[in-house]
Each structure stands twice: as structure tokens, then as C-alpha cells.
Amino acid sequence: MGNNKIIVAYSGGLDTSVMVKWLSNKYNAEIITVTGNLGQKSEIINIEDKAKSTGASKAYVVNLKKEFINDYVWKALKGGAIYEGEYPLATAIGRPLLAKLMVSIAQKENANIIAHGCTGKGNDQVRFEVGMKTLNPDIQIIAPLREWEFKSREDEILYAKENNIPISVNLKKPYSIDENIWGIATECGELENTAVAPPEDAYQITTNPEDAPNESEKIKITFIKGVPVALDGIKMAGHQLVGMLNDIGGKHGVGRFDIIENRIVGIKSREVYEAPAAQILHEAHLQLEKLTLDKDTFRYKQNVSNAYANLIYDGLWFSPLFDALTVFFDSIQERVSGEIMLELYKGNIKILSRESENSLYSQELATYTEKDTFNHKDAEGFINIISLPHQVITKHTVNKISVVD
Numbered sequence: 001m002g003n004n005k006i007i008v009a010y011s012g013g014l015d016t017s018v019m020v021k022w023l024s025n026k027y028n029a030e031i032i033t034v035t036g037n038l039g040q041k042s043e044i045i046n047i048e049d050k051a052k053s054t055g056a057s058k059a060y061v062v063n064l065k066k067e068f069i070n071d072y073v074w075k076a077l078k079g080g081a082i083y084e085g086e087y088p089l090a091t092a093i094g095r096p097l098l099a100k101l102m103v104s105i106a107q108k109e110n111a112n113i114i115a116h117g118c119t120g121k122g123n124d125q126v127r128f129e130v131g132m133k134t135l136n137p138d139i140q141i142i143a144p145l146r147e148w149e150f151k152s153r154e155d156e157i158l159y160a161k162e163n164n165i166p167i168s169v170n171l172k173k174p175y176s177i178d179e180n181i182w183g184i185a186t187e188c189g190e191l192e193n194t195a196v197a198p199p200e201d202a203y204q205i206t207t208n209p210e211d212a213p214n215e216s217e218k219i220k221i222t223f224i225k226g227v228p229v230a231l232d233g234i235k236m237a238g239h240q241l242v243g244m245l246n247d248i249g250g251k252h253g254v255g256r257f258d259i260i261e262n263r264i265v266g267i268k269s270r271e272v273y274e275a276p277a278a279q280i281l282h283e284a285h286l287q288l289e290k291l292t293l294d295k296d297t298f299r300y301k302q303n304v305s306n307a308y309a310n311l312i313y314d315g316l317w318f319s320p321l322f323d324a325l326t327v328f329f330d331s332i333q334e335r336v337s338g339e340i341m342l343e344l345y346k347g348n349i350k351i352l353s354r355e356s357e358n359s360l361y362s363q364e365l366a367t368y369t370e371k372d373t374f375n376h377k378d379a380e381g382f383i384n385i386i387s388l389p390h391q392v393i394t395k396h397t398v399n400k401i402s403v404v405d
């Protein structure tokens, strides 16, 4: 065992398995692996044994599901954080929490080197490293994938065989997959060709809408101050609610996204996402905001949501602007309580009803029946005043033109 101690962010996949051995060889270091459980179903089983049989002296597996939902996912939901209009940011939201976990375990272990398995052309290296350096500027980071000799998965598999590293690789599935409870991201393989529709095996948790049940399903979601607290009237913990919505939504083919996105490093990439719960909850939350927020707040919020999503995507979760916007969203969520009923059917989400004690909808004002209480005469003066500056511009322009003529 060397004098160096390296804390490795470990998923149990091919890259990080190979990394454990490679790092201990190259740096003659003691390796401690850390795995955060953010609700990913695959890979987490037997991960401790796997890490140790690959050469780790210690393997931490930390259940972060509750913290992930309560302190990360709900912030993104309340902030309406959807990147480039489509991607609900599952991977991006998970990285700062994992960065925090890595830094705290490094501290506990009295180590100051952290290694991760992100590639040199992706977003996650940025999110991880910006997060970790912000939390502890003295941390040193090693990113083996940016420097090692392996050029392909085959090279890594060969190295694994030579070094007796236990791996479970499905060569038929050529995808790179990242998963947590808020969504799954899948890239590589045929997905790299933008001219081709995603093969069906690129989807892991959603039914093809064509094969989804012929019967629709109605669900009711209750929110308190922007946070979903109950499904069909039954109160439950956030991670349970999200888990159930993934199952129900996935069954009905809801939550599939096939996207071209702009990466932080300037590349455009094509990725397939599955996030049934995220799509359902964002839609329900937005509908409740439309009912309960006043016009100016709602319009302003839309722009800020975009800024919030960009910060999250760009790895700036631990930043003053992010914190300030979080306070803004929390403040406007005070009113966002109520119930939204939705219907799921073959990949679609239909809104059936919205109700809230904070509803700003007034049927008396909206109705076209004799019950109408809106003063139609007020509209005339309102229109005159709102159009006044524009009337002046037009008159001014016309006068000028007539002078020249």
C-alpha cells in the first residue's frame, strides 16, 4: 500500500472498475471507493464486494435518495428547471450532490485526491470538478479517462481480463447510461447518428407508446408550496412518489425524450432520456403555477427558470446566483398549493382538473354569461393609455413624412 490515498467516485461500471486498478498501479495508492445511491436501479447491487474485489481497501455506499429528492430534485422542480426546453436535468442535478459526498468523504479519510470516471468531452467532468473545487479548493483531481492509454471499451475489457477485474459488460448494448431516480440518460451506439430514430433497446424504463395500455390512467397530485406531497390523496415520501410516478408513467409510455443538446464544452450531442416522473411533475407543477401566480410573477418566472436550468446544466449549483434564484423560487412557491388531476395515455399527459385555495381564477370575471362582473367599459380607457406612446410615434412619423414630401 502506498502513501497516497485516492478517493474514487465509483459506479461499478466498466470505466470506474478499470480505474480502481489503473490508479492503484499507476500511483501506488490506496484506493477508497465512494458510491452515492441516488435511486439508480442497476449497478448498485453488490457494489461493495465488487469494489473490494477490484482492489479497493474500503468501499463506501451512501444512500442519498432522500437528500437528493428533498434538497436537489425539489429545487429543480420548484424552479421549473428544464434545459433547452426539454431535458429535465436528472444527471446534472445529481452531480453536485455526488461532488459534495466525495469532498466530505475525502475530508473524513484525510485524503486530498479525488478521481472520477467522466470523459474529457462531457458535461459531468465540469460539474464534478467545479462542484468539488468550489466546496474545497485544496482538493486535487485525477480524471483517468482524460489521460489513460485505453482507446476503446475493448481495450478496457482486455485490461480487466488481464487484471482479474470483475465486470459485467453487455456488448450487445453499446450505450453509455447514467441513471438516477429523476431520470435515465442514454447515449452512444446508433444514437450517434442523428438521421436515425432511437432503436427500441435504447429505452430502459418506458414502454413504447404504441404498446402502452389501451386504457388511460388518471392520477391526482397534491402540492404544498410547490412540493408534491401526495399521489391520489395518499401522502408519501418524495422518493416513493417519484418512484411510483416513474412506474405508472413508464407503463403508459410517458417521459421519453430524444434530444440534440448543446454541451458546456461546445459540442452538440444526441441523447435519449427517460424521465416519466419528472415530466408528469413538471407539467402538473406548471399548471398549478398558472392557476395561482399573478401575471407578472408568472411571466418573470419563465425567464428565470431558463437561467436556473442553464446554471444547473453548466455545473454552477454551488454559486451565489443559484442560491439567490432559489430564494426567489421559494418565495413565489408560497402560493403554489393545490391538486392537479392528469390522465396518462400512450405517451401523452392530459390535464383534467386544477384546484387550489390560492387560485386566482375568478369565474365571475372570466364568464361570458349574465353572471359576468367584469366592467367592459374599463377596457376602453385601458386601451387608449396602453396604446398612447405608439399613437404618438405613428403621428410623429406621419408628420415627418409629410414634411419631407
Ligand code: ARG
Pocket: 089, 090, 091, 092, 123, 124, 176, 177, 178, 185, 186, 187, 271
Ligand atoms: N447529457 C446529459 C447531461 O449532460 C447526460 C450525461 C450523462 N449521460 C450518459 N449517457 N452517460 O446532463
